[in-house]
Amino acid sequence: MTLKITTLMLGVLLVVTALGVVYAKHQNRMMYVEFRDLQQHRDALDVDWGRLQLEQSTWATHSRIEEVAHQKLAMRNVDYNDVVIVKP
Secondary structure: OHHHHHHHHHHHHHHHHHHHHHHHHHHHHHHHHHHHHHHHHHHHHHHHHHHHHHHHHHHOOHHHHHHHHHHOOOOOOOOHHHOOOOOO
């Protein structure tokens, strides 16, 4: 009788352990899929970051700033004859 109970208990423990292994493997696969998705998202953000840095460097060039100053702000270079020196 004790041998049957022991065998039954070991069988139950074996099934529980097998289910635990299956569950852990499933969780591992799900986490790996999420990890790959996050890596792809990170890579896309890296590409966007590089594009934005390039765009920023283009907008910040001296010639671009000078062009905007002339066209939108009606700024011009100062002529030496227009300079007034104020003495204290």
